[in-house]
Amino acid sequence: MSQINISTKKPNWPHVVSFLGLTFGLTWLVDLVLYLNGGLKNPATMLLLQFQMLLPAFSAMFLGVFFFKESRLYHRTNQSISRWFVYFYFLLTFFYLIGAIAALTQPDKAANLSSLLLIPSVFGLVLLIVLRIVGGKDTFSSIGMAGGKARIWLFYGLGLIAYYGLQTFLNYFFKMGQVVDITTAFPQMADANLPAAALLPIMALNTIIIGPFLGLIIAFGEEYGWRGYLQTELIHIGRIRGIFLLGVIWGIWHWPIIWMGYNFPGQPVLGSLAMVALGIIFAYFFAYSVLKSQGVWTAAYLHALNNQTLSFFFMAVVAPYNVLFSFGAGLPGLALGLVVVLILLRDPVWKTAE
Template identity: 80%
Template sequence: MQTQIQSPVISDLKPNWPHVTWFLGLAFGLSWLVDLVLYLNGGLSNPATMLMLQFQMLLPAFSAMLLGAFFFKESPIYYRTHRSASRWFVYYYFLLTFLYLLGAIVSLAQPDRTTTISSLLLIPSVLGLVLLIVLRLVGGKDTFASAGMAGGKARIWALYGLGLVAYYGFQTLLNYLLGLGKVVDLAAAFPQMAAANLPAGALLPIMALNTVVIGPFLGLIIAFGEEYGWRGYLQPELIKLGRVRGVLLLGVIWGAWHWPVIWMGYNFPGQPVLGSLAMVGLGVLLAYFFAHSVFKSQGVWTAAYLHALNNQALSFFFMAVVTPYDNLLSFGAGFPGLALGAVVVLLLLRDPVWKITE
């Protein structure tokens, strides 16, 4: 017998539209300004591109934290009332964003130093993870949960993470079987690894370990930059419209946030219009998947981990295993992949968790 989840309906519960507008204005304004600077400095051909994109990923959380800490008095991280140990992570995040800003500026001025700067910036990112663990131990279970930054349940991290890897692995297989991509020659594509005199059969497992297992944790703080903004702040506001409707709107917003780099040729080279539509579609599908994981785990860090894993898995499967001939017309981020993702989302939407009113 199926148990129906019941919860009180609060008819006057609506998003705080003035605050949402301030957040979106700041997040889009800062992020698109970074894109404009990149465009004016050669676009995606600039050696500093990846560093600039990482800096851009920090800005949604920076915007939410800046407004929440100093302007939105009812925010759980407002500086006058936020006294848990997690406040030190907020301040550290401001410092991290500033360090990435300096790194981006220096890289644009001296492109030959970009690799060194990117490597150096890994240090504060890793220190951020250490700080998280220390503050969690010092402050206790609720120190981050009370600030809207709960870690979530480990089993959800593992279950959804394995599902995500299997999902992209299956799409990679479809690209191969349907002739939509070519098998990558790892020795030719990654000569730096071949130069290490590793056995040919060891290249793929080592890359999988680095990108799919280790990579998501190294990129966790960067992914949190998007997730605290989108899933940590904006999602709780928009789902006051209803979970399904709110997450749909969030997905459209999130996809549109990526448009400037799509117009520059990122993900879908030479397809600015269809690429923009595909990016919105991908944003909507991932928004439902990440939201479902957050609802199940009760933690925004779950979405940060899955976001980092998603980026790493896409990179691994579609750059190191089978490379699509056309990103727009293949499985992965293309329209066939979106169709498959829509089936997954429709299955997720059958879960009663979407009916809960908050």
Template identity: 30%
Template sequence: MDRPLSIPSSRRPGRALATFFTLTFLISWGAWVPVNLAARGVIAAAPPAALANLVAVFGPLLAAVLTARVMNGGAGPLFSGLWRWRLSARWYAFVLLYPPALSLVTSGVSVLLGQGWPDWAHPPILQALPDVAAPLWPWPLLPLLFVQQTFLGSSMGEEVGWRAFALPRMQARWGALPASLLLGAVWGVWHWPYHSTPGHPLEHTPFGWTVLGTVAASVLFTWVWNGTRGSLLLALLFHSSVALTSSFVASGTGSGRSAALAWVAPLAVIAATRGSLGRRARIPSGAEESQRAGAGKA
């Protein structure tokens, strides 16, 4: 029988969170900042951008696994939410359809304000793909890219850290809404090296709007996490839907307008749940679930 993990005490969660966030920024920024400096001409060479980005996006996962192993005895429980899939269809519908719906609404508002329709015939992802004369190209790639993004891309690299590790501890310490706002701000700041890298797609997007967007998204991620009793699978699907919507669906321009519209649903959720974001009862962390399972076997 595996040794059960101990429930973090009132002191240990704070140290675990500090360790996790420190490691996350050290790994992610440590991988990407050399690329940033090389692009600015500060240093002569840097690792390939693709490799640096791969390490950077998996920084939260690596930090969560390392912290859990050192401070909680093991990282296995972080992934237990992958098997929490027997959920209401409305949760699947929301995480898969909300991001493209928001993109379409943003485009519609932009048109109403005098801008032209986005070029939906040439989605942003075409800039990274070869020119192929195939019907409906590149849409046939969507299922494959969705699976890759979910299990081998930034969805897995980030959500194990942000949601499976940090969110339960932050909610236990500060409550659902404050935890969501704080985690969303940290999540946004984590993206800063991309914004300051010459030639990166985020270079010309105002950094403040990105942070507002991640804070808004964090509220919705917490609501989904609480409503699905900590389903890591749904968090991964939600993240993938957000990522691939921006790649496959051209949207109306205007960072400020996009950030403002992104807050409509979070504010509605905050109002509907009176700030609880669906947290009716304390959701066990992975460590707590492991201890309870061990106690049941004893």
């Protein structure tokens, strides 16, 4: 019988509370501003949601650089070249703040502002690569921002695509969704004068292959906060228990936009509970990818891929009739996700002491 190793180190609870207070405070303030300006109907919605995805990383970095003296990011001790990426992330968050304010005051320019903000995001990717080349292998691993193993990116990414492909088929098979007429749903693509048979593959290439890399810096905002910082603290109470707690916290963090109708329109109560369940399931999946690859950027890539793949399959292939009662983010999808988690929990990696 294998023995589960128990960590003798405990989470730094004052630091954890500070991180959660800052992250929730900033995020829910953004959500309140969105609610007071028309909610999800406001054209600035997507830009504000992208902005709030940056806030967990911003909070962890801000506290780590200026207040947590034990942090590997602390400004008096971290003199590695990696610190320039951290400072860039502060600047990126500021750019998105300005963009969000501008979009709220000039809603007709929201789409253009969102596109414009792709420029600093792409610059962030370039900066990341340059710093890694100049600084060497340990440039980011020394501060808890390792890239992870390429094969994990590939195989787990393919697994995630297959996971949503299966759920799309199940929605179709059990008549929980309707096949999408892509020329009607996306008339802008039909206007490109391309053969109808080519539209879906082109959209798949754009959303599943290219999209995750364009969204990588934004997804890192959540993943460094939740996986890079908070997971590192909470797994000291045990990996399985710590990740469960993280999943609950992560799900609750989304509640204000769920109450406004995001993901589960018209279901504020059941939608909130479903979001917590979804948070727990994906907390285990993303945690598993980080533990196996030893890199938080793996989770950032999978997070970006998850968002893009979910959108592609359920908006361009088979659209669910009722999100809450269909495969994907709904109850049947949660049941399938639970099965995946139970399989992942059989891996010995969960028994390792911190």
